[in-house]
Amino acid sequence: MEKHDIVVIGASAGGVEAIKQLVQTIPEDIPAAIFVVIHIPPRGRSRLPEIINRFGSIKAYHPKDGDPIQNGQIYIAPPDYHLVIKNGYIRLTRGPKENHTRPAVDVLFRTAAKVYGPRVVATLLSGTLDDGTAGLIAVEQRGGLTIVQNPEEALFDGMPKNAIKNDHVDYVLNVAEISPLLIKLANQPIEISEVEPVSNDMEIETDMAELELEAMQKMERPGQPSPYACPDCGGVLWELDEDKIMRFRCRTGHAYSPHSLIASQSEQLEEAFWNALRALEEKADLTFKMAKQAETNNRPYSAKRFRQQGEDAKDRASLVRQLLLREEGNENLSTSNNQLTRTDNANIDLSEDELAQHDHTIQLYKSENLLNTENSLNLKIVALCASAGGVNALGEILSGLNVDFPAPVVIVQHLARQYPSQLANILSRRTQLKVKQAETGDKLTPGQVYIAPPDQHLLINPNQTISLSQAELVNFLRPSGDLLLESVAASFQEQAIAVILTGTGSDGAMGIQAIKKMNGFVIAQDRTTSEYFGMPKAAINTECVDQIVPLNEIASFLINLVDKDE
Incomplete structure (x- = not known):
């Protein structure tokens, strides 16, 4: 049977x-x-x-x-x-x-x-x-x-x-x-x-x-030709309707639902905008240099023409930048020589000079009155940063912390910006600690877990409160682990404990340097237990990590650190 x-x-x-x-x-x-x-x-x-x-x-x-x-x-x-x-x-x-x-x-x-x-x-x-x-x-x-x-x-x-x-x-x-x-x-x-x-x-x-091969070369195929092109290969997409569900598939087999097709088209459009922005700003930079050279060679008419071309390219670049970033709070970001930079007085280079980025974020705290280097807090704080594979890692760590854990826990987990997050609900089922999505003005309390909401930076203030910010993306991320750790370092100094968990990329690597500068303690998840070792590896490469710990031992390690007599 x-x-x-x-x-x-x-x-x-x-x-x-x-x-x-x-x-x-x-x-x-x-x-x-x-x-x-x-x-x-x-x-x-x-x-x-x-x-x-x-x-x-x-x-x-x-x-x-x-x-x-x-x-x-x-x-x-x-x-x-x-x-x-x-x-x-x-x-x-x-x-x-x-x-x-x-x-x-x-x-x-x-x-x-x-x-x-x-x-x-x-x-x-x-x-x-x-x-x-x-x-x-x-x-x-x-x-x-x-x-x-x-x-x-x-x-x-x-x-x-x-x-x-x-x-x-x-x-x-x-x-x-x-x-x-x-x-x-x-x-x-x-x-x-x-x-x-x-x-x-x-x-x-x-x-x-x-x-x-036979299926790929069949002249007969499901559906009817549509006016849309396949984002993967550029071929014609055929529209399929089954039980009122619309789908699309191209000759080579790439298939899309309407939602995934829109998402892929949006990615293509964004990529095209970034390419246009780079090309326009490079053109502006080059024509201004040519104008300066023409002036040096006593060719005023050529200099004027080049300068006008540069201004035109700069204006077009400004329009593209606004289309790209007006929803993101990033109007001051720009590209030059294939690098992402700011066009205001900060003039930071986000793609290569990460130290300049660190300086800029410190200036951000000062401008928002969030940084106070005269901190006399005795309260310790634990900051956890994770990306891909992080939900499981966070759940395992929090499940090992008792309800009387004597420090607040703040978390940045990279999440899709356009969707509500149920992370607080999921993690609350794994731990005795109280878990909530952070809100501006929250007072840090021992035994409480605060999670950065989607698309908002989580910043810790010297007065033991939380601020949320939609300031510019940091390394294309919001929330940013680096930004959280910078604020924790500035506000809690040697009382800060940072943990870098599984994830791709290098978020947190700059932030832990700030933690170490203020004599805080840094932990990285080990390679064996990391689902993705990118973030822990980047942290370890800074030589600012005090201890590399397997996932199943991090909770007990944190308990010992927080309970340790000063």
Whole structure:
């Protein structure tokens, strides 16, 4: 008797925490195979199998191409590979991206639905935009079951909300309720009714994910030509309509939902604006130099013409800059010689001279009356900075701190700027400490956790209060770990403790130099336990890190530091 023994799970932003919670109660002898796709940067290293194996009893790993499908295993898509379900085995492919991602949730769901039909249970968790919605439709069409995380619980509710909105969901549940249901379904015989056969469109789309030559070269393809171009390859996008869901796919196989297409077009538009800004400002710089040279050579008419050309280019650059940055509080940012700089009196260079950036942020505190170097506080403070993989790391650290932890904790976790954050709600379930999204005027209290809101810098004042700021992006980030640590260093001096956690990039590396300058203490997460080692590595390279600590030891290390007699 067949059962629901093919479980496919998809997630994006905020998904690591949800997946970790979901698998904790799944037994290793579950009579089902579980497949997971979570959006991962293509050049990143995924530590999701290690995270799951630390918290669950069922084995998780990145499969190899051709691995057989076995019950009691969790197969996790590696970075930059689609996870494709075949009859009895797994394929890993670098086929065309869907919704600008590889691996894509839709590919996993659709290929599972094609092969296993009613035996499939598809679960969609936290994430932005709407990858997974088309896959859920495919699962439903083939007689499988669909589950979506409750959007009110999800750290990012875009993917769950879009799925629910399109009315192709059997269950809407909190993560704690999903595991028992999956276990029940895996042990429950399926009542098979008539199943809709695999459609021609589904055949073509699943073959495209594997770069099947016949599918790629077919003259007949799903949908109708649209007036839109593919952001990935520039080819014509074909519009597909299924169950009132509009999607787009080009000849080479790149696929988009309307939301992901708009997001990709926005990225292209922004890139075009930045290129135009760079070209115009370089033109202005060059023509002003030519004007000066013409004046030196006693050619006044040429000098006048070059100067006019420079002024015209400068005016056009100003217009482009306003289009780019008027929403971001960055009207004073500019580019010159491929570097991002300020055009006001600060004249900092954000791309290469990070020391100048440090000086500028100090000036920012002074201008906003936030810096007071005469600090006599006895209260200690812990500042945690994280990016990719940080939700899990933050949860593990906070879970190890007791309710009487004698210091406030402030957090910068890089989040999507355009979406509300549920991070405070998620972390509050992992710790005895009180957790809240920071607000301007909040008074720092021991045993309280304050989280920077999306798109706002979190600054700590000498009077033990919090300020939020929408000042310019720092290294294209807001909130910025560097800015938080600069303010903590200025306000708390030797009482400051900074922790740099998993993440890509180098945010926090400048901030910890300020912490050390004020005789504070700096911790970096070690390579082995970091899901992404970019931020810890950049911090370590500054030679300002006092201790490199595994994730599972950071909480106890903080307790000892805060309790240590001065």
